[in-house]
Amino acid sequence: MRKPARASIPNINNLQLFAPIFCAIFLLHAPLLRLPYFWDEAGYYIPAAYEFFTSGHLIPHSVPSNAHPPLPAIYLALWWKLSAFKPAVTRTAMLLVAAFALLAVYRLARRLSSNAVAFAVLLCTAIYPVWFAQSSLAHSDLPAAAFVLWGFFFYFRSLPRETSVWAGANATASDVSKPLLGSLVAASVFFALGALCKETAIVSPLALAAYDAVAAIRKEKPRERGCYIRPALLVISIVPLSLWFAYHRLRTGFFFGNPEFFAYNVSGTLTPLRIAISLLLRLWQMLGYMNMWLLTLATIWAMRYPALMESDGTERRRIALGAQYRIAAVLCANLILFSFVGGAVLARYLLPMYPLVLLIGVSTLRRRIPEWKWAVALVIAGFTLGLFSNPFGYIPPEDNLSYRNYVILHKQAADYLQQHDPHARVLTAWTATDELTKPFLGYVHQPMPVVRIEDFSAQQIELARMAGGQYDLALLFSTKQEPSASLLDRWAWWERISRKYFGFHRDLPPEVAAEMLGGRIVWERRRGQQWAAIVSFDRVENAGVCYRGLSFCHSEPLLLR
DSSP states (O other), rough: OOOOOOOOOOOHHHHHHHHHHHHHHHHGGGGGGGOOTTTTTIIIIIIHHHHHHHHOOOOOOSOOOOOOSHHHHHHHHHHHHHHHHHHHHHHHHHHHHHHHHHHHHHHHHHHHHHHHHHHHHHHHHHHHHHHHHTTOOSSHHHHHHHHHHHHHHHHHTTGGHHHHHHHHTTOHHHHHHHHHHHHHHHHHHHHHHHHHOOOOGGGGHHHHHHHHHHHHHHHSSTTTTTHHHHHHHHHHHTTTHHHHHHHHHHHHHSSSHHHHHHHHTTTGGGHHHHHHHHHHHHHHHHTGGGHHHHHHHHHHHHHHSOBOOTTTTTOOOOOHHHHHHHHHHHHHHHHHHHHSSSSSOOOOGGGGGGGHHHHHHHHHHHHTTTTHHHHHHHHHHHEEEEEEOOOSSSSGGGSHHHHHHHHHHHHHHHHHHHHOOOOOOOOETTHHHHHHOOOOSSSSSOOEEEESSSSSSHHHHHHHHHHHGGOOEEEESSSBBOSOGGGGGGHHHHHHHHHHHOOOOOOOOHHHHHHHTOOOOEEEEEEEEEEEEEEEEOOOHHHHHHHHTTOOSSSEEEEEO
């Protein structure tokens, strides 16, 4: 008996998908669009792009160059040239990139699985806290993720049919007729563009090239089948990045950024114990962070059940094993890379990996659980909760919507300083050192002289107390979200390791820090788990006036060591 044909799915073009995706995320991010620049935006990416916009320098001079490729800076400068240099323009431009990336997520998921899975993965990715927060921030990770995800799509479209990956359940006749070599070239181009956004993006095509090379070696007659063309074209995607590093070496004398940056992110991270701990942290970030553990546990639970049957009597399709093996290779390569490099263990470095994890998990749920849509709804609810809180340990504010509280507090503190004493020397730490000295970041109208300390730990506050004559006010703030309770806080060994390898510290409460400094709090605000306070000091006014008249009262941070 002949099985009934599947209902065909309309072939919606990319623009028809892109427009509603962009409109949806634009409306969701509307309250964030006018926020001043934040975190590494203020520390590097916006100053670098602003310098290219105003002076045409591909390698910035206003901030130490860390050898990050220039494509994000060029992209933002183009939008500022077409519109205006405003945070709303920058964040809208980044949302366009986020929509472009989400379109790739949908196309990739639909190719490897079903239309229903693709839609679910699209929703999960868009609402996942790390992805959602990064969607409007001007970091290089989102553009890199967008190009890498499109590279994945064209790569999987280029696979030969005998791999059972080439045409998914929703492949159309036009898909089947696509030239394999053309798709592979497109994949290589997109991977190259991803690397020109952020250099670490190159690990994904290299992982796929290694997988394909091993597959070619295992074939009986690899040369006759031209199997080495695939890994060769993927490896070629590293050429533009290599040219950029050569240019950077020619202009600065360094291939991979200034020595301090290289030591912090590479040479200083190669301790065996740190690598092992970083691997575990990266594994947690990939499979458990920001309530991703809900999907991970649900996927493991679903594996206990056999595959369900479709209405036509066929077994529900899974992602082809060839595709799953390649995805696993990419995930493992990124886990290993970011266990070796990266001074800060930031979740945004794994941004292009989250859609792959979601794709595997959602596809497994659909294949094995009848109520899979309810399971996905529970996961989305967990992600939505993670946008506003995180019950597991300390997190940087850039990983969910707590960064909005952070920015609003800092803007309010900067407004207070500008209104009450715009010429005061301010003791503070990064990121406020950049916010107070660079008016184009959106916090102050004129730069203020600052004295910089590393953080607001007891050691740094004591150091600042001994140099009390160098500043007039102190701007204190929470540098991370501190949970009300954390199991790891009870483990003294973990705190020692975190201090040694990951720069962990505990900020003093504002009232304790003010007492140690010998001042009094004149302004304090709290939003969620974030706080900020301004401390004033009762000192002889003439000394302060005389000090401010000296030549070192400028907009550059003065560092206490």
